[in-house]
Amino acid sequence: MLSALILVPLFGAALIGFWPSSISGKFARTLALVFASITFLWSVVIAIQFNPTQASQQFAESLSWIDALGLNYNLGVDGLSLPLLVLNGLLTGIAIYSSDESLQRPKFYYSLILLLSAGVTGAFLAQDLLLFFLFYELELIPLYLLIAIWGGARRGYAATKFLIYTAVSGILILASFLGMVWLSGGSNFALANLNATTLPLATQLLLLAGILVGFGIKMPLVPFHTWLPDAHVEASTPISVLLAGVLLKLGTYGLLRFGMNLLPEAWSYVTPWLAIWAVVSVLYGASCAIAQTDMKKMVAYSSIGHMGYVLLAAAAATPLSVLGAVLQMISHGLISALLFLLVGVVYKKAGSRDLEVLQGLLNPERGMPVIGSLMVLGVMASAGIPGMVGFISEFIVFRGSFPVFPVETLLCMIGTGLTAVYFLILMNRAYFGRLSAQVTNLPRVYWSDRLPSVILAVLIVIFGIQPNWLIRWTEPTITAMSSVQHVVATVALDKAKVTRD
Template structure:
């Protein structure tokens, strides 16, 4: 069942890329969208079959692959990976739907998006360290090409910077994975047989540094964040949706799955430093966002701050905080995707993202009142207004982290206030006031441009009002992970 989920985008990419006759952009987009919808529906089918009360891995698949390396084809789903798989399926559909029908080299473009989807799915399903690494690296090249070929004026610089940072991230992660297996004399790279928790504390800390820096680059955390604003600004809107909504979550997922879960003694020792690191990322990201005049770069820096909340929750390592971390991953995926979609529509119609140029877009006659209303909703969700999924995710994180790190939690709460500041600046400058002269004759915004944003806005409100529908799938797994970690640290 899980292999099908990996094969579907691969088959779709091959079909679009190597179809024997010529196909235009509209047909290629239709084929890619059909494939993405099937992937999403299959993920929903797995969700229906998933038992939320079961702690361990479900739908497990295991096949021998390269025995001499100890590498096996091990797949599985639990409550940590399931919400992220659903998020990936949804945002892949939205990214394909939001792509321009007249895009150049459409067959190559849509094949790369589906190949990117394959890498993300495989990484979330992998129950083997080397298998995870292979899928983690698989998504690198498609994303590089999607930025380098279809990006903005400085796409070459942004894509190369992303490639260098992410390649270095992969080197550190691979070194830590190899160290875990070889130093602990584990027979394979499978998570079920790995006993890295038996290593001395000093060795665990050394391995954890590689994990933290490697995945910290991907998240990204301060000071490894500089590739992200450039990548977002130069990437097209659909690629920014995937980058912020899904690909950054590979970093936070990796910290929880391979850092906290496999090296519990080192994680507990480093937790105070990690909580302080989280505060720095939250406050620095928010401060940088306030200084921006490019709407897209402002949203990009907001991601740096909001991903810091997840590190705070992971450092606390309580059942409530880790539950909040999973909620924040989904929340940030939905909210950031909505914000980038709306900024993309504004740029497409107004020809600018500069807050010094764009004014009065909420004008009911000549502006973009519907887009502006959706932007207000997105800002409210990102700022943690009650009734939105952003509020409940951050509240659970703060509630679960306060007992462990009260000072760091209080300082991180300042980030929510700063979020309100920079996004209110965005709303005030871009949407209120008199419509600026260059924007008087704006092109019409069609419903086809609004549908993806409406879907995301609906989910943001629904999960904000009824978060139990999301918590239901992950609570047992998180409780089991934390209980296991606490038991191991007590024994050691």
């Protein structure tokens, strides 16, 4: 069942890419959308058959691959990866649907998107360290090409910067994975057989440092964040949707799965520093967003702050905070995708994203009242207004983290207030007031342009009102992971007290 989630988009990418003759952009998009829809619906089928009371991996698949390297094809899904799989399928379909029918080289474009989706899915499903790394690197080249070929004026610079940062991330992660397996005496890279807790604490800390920096680049966290605003600004709208909605979650997922879960003792020693790191990322990202005049760059910097909430929750490592971290990953995926879609519609119709140029877009007669209304909903959700999924995810993060890191949690809560500030600036400048003379005679916005945003807005409200529909799938797995972390942290604390005595 799980292999189909990888093979279907791979087959679609090959079919479209090697189509024997030239095809129109509309036909290529329709064909890609069919394969993306099949993948998404299959992920929903898996979610329906998933047992939410079971904390361990389900639908496991195992196949011997390269024995000499200790590499096996091991797949599995649990409460941590299942929501991300469904989110990836949904946003891939939305990105394909939102793509321009008249773009150049459509066969290559849609093949890359499907290949990107297969790589992300494989990374979330992999139960083998080396297999995860292969899928993690697989998504690198498609995204680089999608930015470098179909991006903006500085696309070459942004794509190269992304490539270099992500390559460094992969090197650090691979080095840590190899160290965990070889130094612990493991015979293969299977997660089920790995026991890195037997290593000396100093070795664990060194390995954890590679994981933290490697996945910190991907999230991204300050000071490894500089590739993200450039990539977002130069990428097309559908690629920004995938980048913010799904690809950043590979970093947060990796921290939880391979950092907190595999090296709990080392994790317990560095959590105070991680909490401080989270505060810096949250406040820095929010401060930079306030200073932006480009709508897309403002939304990009907001992602840095919201990923900081995930790091704070992971540092606290309580069952409630880690549950909030997973919800924050899902809510940010939905909200950021909505915001980038709306900014893309504005740029397509008005020809600008500059807040110094745009004004009065909520004008009911000559503006974009529906797009503006959806933007109001999106920024409210991002700012954590009750009734939206952003509120419940941030509330659970703060509630679970406060008993462990009260000062850091309060400082991160300031970031929520700053989120309201910079999005209020965006709304006030671009949507309220008299319609700017520079963007008059706006083209009509059709419902085909609005449909993806409406779908995401509905989900944001539904999960904000009924978050248990998300929590029930994740809670058993997160509780089990956090319980192990709590036991190890308690033992480490006792050891430290004995040493001092």
